[in-house]
Amino acid sequence: MPTDPSTHSSPSLRVDIDQRLGNFHLQVSLALPGQGVTGIFGTSGSGKTSLMRVIAGLETPDRGHVQLGERTLLDTRQRLVVPAHKRRIGVVFQEARLFPHYRVRGNLTYGMPDHAASRFDEIVALLGIAHLLERLPGTLSGGESRRVAIGRALLSDPRLLLMDEPLTGLDGARKQELLHFIARLARQVDIPIIYVSHDPDEIATIADHLVLMRSGRMEASAPLSHLLQRFDLTQALAGFDAASILEGHVISHDAHYQLTRVALGDGLELLLPGTQTTLGSTLRLRIHARDIAIALAPATGTSYRNQLPAHIEAIEMPAETPHTVELRLRLGAHRLRARLTRLAFDQLGLAEGQRITALIRSVAFTSLQ
């Protein structure tokens, strides 16, 4: 399970907003970790973009307080509003919003302070846009434009990077490529990122911390892997298909069977389809609740290559699907959701606290990063 950033660094962004826009009421109180990627998830109209605009300083709420680290950016009670251009918050918008009359190089350096000039080559290389520098934005493809927009925001040397649905309008393959790129980037740059999206796959791939927005309010805010375990949020997180997120380290590759072995800590290991990863690197995995089977004891003669000792931490009987039971399993420091039929649950006689063996087929894992 990913480490919880809020446990070893003080919350770095604090936001309190109360704003009415016609019928819409945005009322949010948040404290976000000062590192890693925070996903803001919600349907369109849930207030994600408004929240982002307030943080960036593009909109001033009726009442509100925004603090980044030690610096107060907004305090309506003291009539303090730091203008957008002095906040040092980089924004990557839905559309790339490149300046059409500047070449790519001009766009990249537009907000670059002198002390960041030394990072130009590094960031250009990181984004793979060196061959585009002399082009005009009108001649770039959608994916290229987004990468330039990300580079432009990074080179403005921001204290915080906001990304508002930066993959909107890209096709599947381009989207995956850029998504993985952003995930890698998040590990390489030392800037907290807020990633706004309504796409569960994007959030599952990229977020460490998750904020759930619903009709202008914050419904939950917690590390992603914890939030996905909460039975009470099953409805709101329907798009995540009751999946669990695990993170582990790659310890070996089996060239013959094309499998990769991942350590989860506490002596727990997983075997999954081979990945192109370097040994020791962190791998984020997603596993759906329906892909986990339960045995009362370690089983022999099955095709399940992953048999992990676990105990049942919680049991939920969803009213809307009377034939299923949801379990929350504890494996070492990790938690996993499992979904069984009520028949199997009753016949096995499962109860909270019981020790069991979790069976997971290797092919059920999706590696996200």
Added chain:
Amino acid sequence: MTLSPTEWEAIRLSLLIGLAAVAWILPPGIAVAWWLARFEFRGKALVDGLIHLPLVLPPVVVGYLLLVALGRQGMVGAWLYRVFGVSLPFTWQGAAVASGVMAFPLLVRALRLSLEAVDPKLEAAARTLGASRWRVFATITLPLAVPGLVTGTMLAFARALSEFGATITFASNIPGETRTLPLALYTLIQTPGRESAAARLCVLSIVIALLSLIASEWLARRTRQRLQERDAY
């Protein structure tokens, strides 16, 4: 056909006054066009109406109002004379003021349309990159509105060249000082026996007007092309 010294004088004065008129109205014209394009405020329709007034008023009325305001007895004029020793009526600078006022609405109209077409989202993006409002305007808004700036400037210049009513009312018709082409032509028409000279000036006016039209078309097409190259894909 060779031009007489008086004809050269008229051409020189026309160009001088036209250029001076455009030069002084550009800064306030850009500011007002931006203000009207980007801000909503009470009384916007009234401000808009006042700016357009010279387009619909008889030019003589504008000239008369300028005389009332800027004449040596006028409210502003008296102050100008007392503090700077400047007197505008009956000078070429006065003629530039009069033709500038007449050309002002044309500049503001064209520029405002162009500024309104600039995507505010680009301006917001520039602000998040650390650019102050002023830098955003100078590096994003105005450069993207250059087609409107070119059109507006050319229209204003053409208007200033052909200005007659407000100029003769405010700056009079003084040879070598305020007698531009239209005023020289008017003088010749008033003088019996100068019909052929009048005809020459008439032809000259047509030639200059045509040349500036062609130049403006060429310039407008060039800037449009350059911007399209940038947008093209």
